[in-house]
Amino acid sequence: MDREDIICDCDVLHSDVxxxxxxxxxxxxxxxxxxxxxxxxxxxTRVRIIWALDENEMCVCDIAVLLNMTKSAISHQLKSLRQANLVKFRKEGKVVYYSLKDDHVKAIFETGMEHIKE
Structure with a gap:
């Protein structure tokens, strides 16, 4: 297909639309x-973290081991994910567990995975 084939040469064809x-x-x-x-x-890296949290709630230490990264690097990425409202956390004693924020995040991620596997 030539580049010319994909360029529209009109001003507006369907003004109602x-x-x-x-x-x-x-x-x-x-x-x-x-x-x-x-x-x-x-x-x-954030997608890998989301994938892990789509599988199970996890703490920073476990995510770091899973992804072969430092706890500091994982914490930095989790901060970005928290600020974007994609993950949430809960404390149990001194341990902080992370999970996906809600079913919307899970659905967006899983739909994306389905799409790339088509």
């Missing part, structure tokens, strides 16, 4: 936040 979509378009702040959400998922 354009207007209908424009009415439903989310505001710029929401789209910016959505882009940031996907940026957080754009890091392979």
């Amino acid at each position: 354009v207007e209908e979509v424009r009415k439903r378009m989310p505001n710029e702040d929401d789209l910016y936040d959505l882009a940031d959400f996907f940026k957080v998922l754009g890091d392979s």
Whole structure:
């Protein structure tokens, strides 16, 4: 396919469709936040952590051993995941356990995995 085949040479063909979509378009702040959400998922270490937490609740030490990384590196990535509202934690004595924030995160991650395996 030539590059010319994918370029539209008209101004607007379906103005009714354009207007209908424009009415439903989310505001710029929401789209910016959505882009940031996907940026957080754009890091392979964070994706590996999410995969582990999709399997089971885990503490920093166990994630570090699983991924062959330092506890400091894992903690840094978990902070990013917490700030993005993708993971939550609970304390049991001195141990902090991490898990996925909710079923939405689980569904997004698992759907993504299904998609790449097609």
